[in-house]
Amino acid sequence: MVEIRQSIPVDEAIRRIMERVKTGATERISLAEAQGRSLAEDIVASHDVPFFDRSPVDGFAIKAQDTKGAEPDTPRRLVVVETLGAGYVATQPVVGGKAVRIMTGAPIPEGADAVIMLEHVTETLEGDQPVIEVTSPVAAGENIIRRGEDMKEGTVLLEAGRQMAAGEIALLATFGYGEINVFQQPVIGVFATGSELVSVDEPLAPGKIRNSNSPMLEAQIRQAGAIPRYYGILVDDFDQSYAAVVGALKEVDYVITTGGVSVGDFDYVPAILDKLQAEVLFNKVEMRPGSVTTVATVGDKWFFGLSGNPSACFVGFELFVRPIVKTYLGSSTPHLRKAAALLTTDLGRPNEFARFVRARLTLEDATLSVTPVGLEKSGIVSSLAEANALLVVPPRTEKLRAGEKVDVICLDMNPGLPGA
Amino acid sequence: MVEIRQSIPVDEAIRRIMERVKTGATERISLAEAQGRSLAEDIVASHDVPFFDRSPVDGFAIKAQDTKGAEPDTPRRLVVVETLGAGYVATQPVVGGKAVRIMTGAPIPEGADAVIMLEHVTETLEGDQPVIEVTSPVAAGENIIRRGEDMKEGTVLLEAGRQMAAGEIALLATFGYGEINVFQQPVIGVFATGSELVSVDEPLAPGKIRNSNSPMLEAQIRQAGAIPRYYGILVDDFDQSYAAVVGALKEVDYVITTGGVSVGDFDYVPAILDKLQAEVLFNKVEMRPGSVTTVATVGDKWFFGLSGNPSACFVGFELFVRPIVKTYLGSSTPHLRKAAALLTTDLGRPNEFARFVRARLTLEDATLSVTPVGLEKSGIVSSLAEANALLVVPPRTEKLRAGEKVDVICLDMNPGLPGA
Structure with a gap:
């Protein structure tokens, strides 16, 4: 069965998702557990700073x-x-x-x-x-920092949705927030699909490739602030696959499958979604890589069918899953950051679809430049480790030239680089 | 006792540190534990990619x-x-x-x-x-991706010292690295000092402030890739303080004290280092904030006496502790990233010493700009949460003007921002 899919533009796909996102439940944690978590409450100064008139000198x-x-x-x-x-x-x-x-x-x-x-x-x-x-007169008030001079009690310091790093933690400690309300981290189940897959520690054989998308997705999930749960490789049997997905949907907030969402013969995802009576938001997007990407809701859970191509899987997560996670965590800026950058090289290969080209940003002399990496190898994963951005090539772009200003989406995967 | 300290330029302070840094011991971990850790071995492609001639289409x-x-x-x-x-x-x-x-x-x-x-x-x-x-002829070789076309066996994929995120993890999985050698994470003990300190959950009282530097340092330590261990607030007694530091130095790789390193009366750090027969690399640096910063070695351990001022403590960690941690973890780029940015506002207040002004980078139209935050409040912590960079003002700079190109040091504390 070759299913006919209706493709939609990327912006429309994201719009359909963002119409349905919501923030998650909250929980109370200690400050010692706060790093990387997202505030579910505004934090206000609980007292003046300084708390008393103080001397700034000996x-x-x-x-x-x-x-x-x-x-x-x-x-x-x-x-x-x-x-x-x-x-x-x-x-x-x-x-x-x-x-x-x-x-x-x-x-x-x-x-x-x-x-x-x-x-x-x-x-x-x-x-x-x-x-x-x-031996010289001193003026009244000299070398005295007045109570409240740095900050007044009640000042809003941090807004809900703020992800906490060292500076935020210093603020919370200063004002005696030993416990705070944060958003719970969504749990995301990951299934790999594909008879060609063997796991990381199995030997390769003709026709086989190792399952690299699951560990990659687990890392992306953690990076986005959620908790991954790996459910293994779906077997080549509809009933067993259906039962496994149904079971996972009871235990986690979202389910991601990677691979199996092609127009090939052995893809159970459409049938599983059909039987689940899922609302399919879209199952094809006008983008390369990753045009065959499915996003659906099943009640208040999300289902993502991402491509088995490593680049497409990576991009699909960042474009479609990440904003749902970030919104769940209260962020008001759930999408990866867009920026303009100067292209360092010509870029051809026009496409009917928008292209997201893995690329590397560099910052020199106050100017952001971008260079595509691993341009011609759609399946290769090595460029994923080099990329710190996606270069956005609009649909039907004839040619981009070196020196042109282009749009990039900053990734925050690699520390040490300008990221999102 | 008012101790006389000989101050040295920041570059010289960093040079003295970098003369003595070394990489840490290694350990073997599973791929599932790899995220954020640093490779202690070069990773090569264990097979050709693809591993067999394959079809890129149905x-x-x-x-x-x-x-x-x-x-x-x-x-x-x-x-x-x-x-x-x-x-x-x-x-x-x-x-x-x-x-x-x-x-x-x-x-x-x-x-x-x-x-x-x-x-x-x-x-x-x-x-x-x-x-x-x-109905039309097909050329030999069409739609076949040859074995090794994407990558040859033996290609170096990742070099030792690389910190692992999603892309690196995908690569390791692809090539069957279920276990890898990584650098052990150094353990860093943290002491707060100062009779004025109360802990986060204690009530404030006149003369007291809450200990915010310890939780902040713990977060900075984790962010740098090390493991924090908090030892509490040193009491105002030399023998007890000495015993506590000696005990910690037996258990951890480095010790940080925050506060207590002023020219005030109640500072035991110099006497502790003296009794430890520590080699003091420097105890005053030509910088604001944080001029009173001590770095010493005790055998093969490090001792850091950071200022009690939150900004100074933060900057002292990033400039002096972070590169030691990153080198221990095998990084070839242990320092925070320097960049040039356009200053958005005039900046006066010349100083004999180099100034590190907390600042916020923004990226617009391919251009990086920088704006100081919380400029006039040296003790206030709220600007630490806003800052994603330090603006470097060289010593004896008369005035910096809006539009001028200035040096910034990118911090990687806040996700969602262009960082280090």
């Missing part, structure tokens, strides 16, 4: 008026009554003629209205009594 | 000479003797006048030298026997 907290008229010839002498480290509070207010030795970060003692820096005074002793000599 | 494997002279008026009829799915091998060679129905990815049967596409033939039956009619 020095002496004084009354500014005590230094009035101070000159090298007529220094003012102040008696040091106390030494105050960061974290401690003065035991007495500062009164006229007195000073408190104060460390960076310590709270300004009551009565003091300025801090004079350590290096601007001379420290001496009068008998056993430490004193300082001040 | 069609019929034939002898090209059988189609010689085919025209719509004089079609050639070929008898279909077998149907071959991907993963299967033909049971008999193709002989003159015969064809094998073949699916994408299936191996070319012996005797066939071309594949004619499904849509280019008419399928009929002669009695029960399927036959095809071919």
Whole structure:
């Protein structure tokens, strides 16, 4: 049976998906588990910063008026009554003629209205009594950071949907968020299909290839912020394949199959979706690679039939699965980032369909350039490891020329590169 | 005691560190554990790709000479003797006048030298026997991808030091690397110091601030590819602090303290390093923030005394700790990535020291621009969450003007942004 499929443009495919996406359920986790997770609540400053008037320097907290008229010839002498480290509070207010030795970060003692820096005074002793000599006047307010000067209580710091890295975690710790609400991570089941597949540790044989798409998808799933669950290779039997997919749909949020979604004879995906009474959003997209890509919903679950071609599988995940995951995680920017870049080389081969060409971005002299990688080998996987972007060639483009400005989609797969 | 410190330029500080770095020990892990880890071996193609002559289309494997002279008026009829799915091998060679129905990815049967596409033939039956009619000649070699055409056995695919994401994992799976050698992840102990610190879930009090640097450092450590171990807040007692650091140095590869490395009164770090007979590489750097930063070696372990100021702590880790971790993990590019970007705003405030200003990169119309964030608040952490780069202001720079090209260091903390 050769099924006739109606192909739709990429934008239309994405539009049909985005009409149906929704955010996931939430859960409460500890800050120690936060890295990489996505906030399900706005985070506000729980107190002013600083929380008290503090000294930004090591020095002496004084009354500014005590230094009035101070000159090298007529220094003012102040008696040091106390030494105050960061974290401690003065035991007495500062009164006229007195000073408190104060460390960076310590709270300004009551009565003091300025801090004079350590290096601007001379420290001496009068008998056993430490004193300082001040030789120039200090203005009231000098070297005091006022409560709330950096940030007011109630300021929104991080919005829901924000993925947490080191900076976000520092903020949460500062404001005492030892626990936070985050979006649950969707669980995505992965099936490989294809009688030609052997698993990674099996020997190759004529006609066989190793199943590389499943481990790749598992990595893409984790990278997107979801949890992969691998269900193995579907056997070449409709009833068993159907039962396996039905079973997985009960356990996970989405199911991805890779391979088997061609116009070949041995493809059970259309029949499985039919029997599941799935709503097929589309089963062919005007794009290369990956034109034979199926996205369907089964109740509130998603089903993705991605191509068995490694490049097509990779691109299909990033274009169609990732935005669903990211929306589930509350992101307001669920798609990979688009940018403009200068093409470094001519690019021919017009196509009726939009092309997504694996490419490498480079950043030099404030300018972003893009070079296709592994251009002519649609099945080869080595270019996937080199690519940090997809170059978008619109349908029916005759030729792109070196130096032209083109659209790229940034991938965030490879650390060390400008990614999404 | 106010210690006198000799400050050195940032480049010299990094040079002193990089003279002493080395790669770590290796371990063997399964492919399922590979994501984010760093290869400790070169990976080569373990076989040709494809591994056999294969069909890139659904069609019929034939002898090209059988189609010689085919025209719509004089079609050639070929008898279909077998149907071959991907993963299967033909049971008999193709002989003159015969064809094998073949699916994408299936191996070319012996005797066939071309594949004619499904849509280019008419399928009929002669009695029960399927036959095809071919109406135009096919060239020998058409629609056959030769063994090794994509890649030859022995080609180096990935070099040691490569960090593994989805593309790398696909490659490893393709070539049957179910286990791989990777660099062990260094373990980094973290101590907070400072009597002013309370932990994340404690209430604030006058004079106190919450310990945000430790969770931030733990996230930075994970992000760099190492494993954090938090040892708590050092108490204000030399002997206990010394014992805690000595204990940690027995258990981990590096120790970081944050805070306590000021010129204030209550800093035990210099005395601890002295008693440890550490080799202090430097204890002051000509940079803002973070001038008071100590890096030392204790035998083959590293000790880092980072500033308690959150920005300074963050920058100190990225400039001085990260390259040591990345080298340990085999990376040949251990430093954060430098780039040029156009400054969007004037930037004044000349300083004797190099400044690392938290900033945000934006990419528009193929051009990278940079805008400082949270410029005036050195202690505030909120800008850490906004920053995806550090703008480098050289020492004694009078003024940088909007539109000028400046150096930036890309951070890879925030997904969704052009990072390192």
